[in-house]
Amino acid sequence: MVETRPLLTIAIPTYNRSKELGLxxxxxxxxxxxxxxxxxxxxxxxxxxxxxxxxxxxxxxxLVVRYHRHSENIGSDANFVSCYQAARGKYFWLFGDDDIILLGTIDNLLSHITRGDFDIIYATSYGFRDDYLAERMGDPLGRRFHTITNARRVARVINIMFTFISGIIVNKERLDEIPHEDPSVFLKTNLVQLSWVLPLLLHHRQSLVMWDRPIAGRQGAAGGYSVGSVFGEKLTYMLVQCLQGRPDLVRIITNFTLRRWFPSTIDDIRSSGNQNLRLEEAETILRSCYGNNFRYWLFTWPVIKLPLPLAHLWFKGGVLVSKALYMVLIPNFWKKEI
Incomplete structure (x- = not known):
């Protein structure tokens, strides 16, 4: 008897978070x-x-679940890759053990993937710290979903969130049909998940954005890595390696990261006093990676160097600029459904 391939694999890599996994x-x-x-x-x-x-x-x-326990801690990247290799579904969803898939999300997702074929599905998210229901936020424009066939538009919409494992579902069946590096090549980058996302962007046909923020992402749990090293040196390396021949896509993701993500992240690190992400290392590394891009000096560098109150105001000004560019660069961004 031939076993039917699952339509979707939800793979949860976990380590020492039984409370969060239980929720x-x-x-x-x-x-x-x-x-x-x-x-x-x-x-x-x-x-x-x-x-x-x-x-x-x-x-x-x-609950029907395949459970695998490694005999020793093999590291987060290797655990991610083991999930990818073990997944049998057409679609593959690597999901963080401390995030939440809100009620109704699975039925909504199935309604799309049973009627259409997508390379990438982006499930938007909101952040929570204590109570994911009390802190629930929907899309401010009331959008439901957009189907996108243009790779540049996909890059502008998802941008740095390609790195957020819980928000990205990939068509593994499609990935098997196109050129791509084995994910194990990118172990110890802290961004190994990009090895199965970016090739689909490079060979893009059609993707889906679920705008109603069906994912609750736990905030304040990140740590143990250098934000400069991972999102400077390693991100640059991953983008260049996985998007060869499309420097325009590399620029779109890089420019947003400098304009919006780094200032937001650095403002949060400085405001919270969180030293786990080693901000003191970031300025030197980021300057070496992005110093030839004026967006680093205009948006990111001041938030690192200015006194905190001024840095926060600078960050807020950058948010307004970024939102204005979003409206210009993404036509029909406000439509409920496309």
Whole structure:
């Protein structure tokens, strides 16, 4: 008997976050009822907490899940790759163990992928710190979904959020048909997920944006890496390697990152006093990577160097500029559905 390929694999790499994983599964499990076309896969990176018992409890309650536990911690990038390699679905969704897939999202997603064929699906998100329901935010323009056939427009809409694993679903079946590097080539970049996203942008046909913010992304959990190294040296390397022949796409993502993402991230780091992302290293590295781009000096550098109150005002001014450019560069961005 030939096994039917799942339509979608939701793969959750996890390490030592049984409490957060339990919340995610409690919201996700009822959405998977009566959906045998969806494969749920959990890759436990040798968690020392109660993760195995947690998964067993959900299995006993009827959740169908493939659970794999590594014998030792192989690192986050390698765990991501192991999820990608183990996934059997046409579509592959790598999802963070501390984020939430809101109720109704799975049915909404299936309504699209059963009727159309997409290279990339971008599920927009909102940030939360304590209560994902109390802090819920929808799309301010009331948009529902956009279907996009232009790669440049996809790059402008998703931009640096290509790096956010919980917001990106890829067509693995399509990826198998186009040239791309083996993801293991990019281990220890902290951005290995781009190895299966950017080739689909390079060979783009059609993508979907789900605008109603169906993903709640937990804030304040990032740390343990240098923001300058990962989003300077390594991001630049990944973009150039995976988008060869399309410097225009590289520029779109890079320019947004300098104009909007770095100032926002640096403002948050400075305001919170969070030292986990090693901001003190960032200025030297970012200048070496982006110093020939005027956007670094206009938008990012002042937020690093100015006194905090002035840096915050500078950041806010940059947000207004970025929003204005968004309206100019993305026609019909305000439409509810396209």
């Amino acid at each position: 995610l599964l409690s919201v996700l499990a009822p959405q998977l009822t009566n959906h045998p076309e969806i494969e749920l896969y959990i890759s436990d990176n040798a968690s020392p907490d109660g993760t195995p018992a947690l998964v067993q409890r959900f299995q006993a309650e009827g």
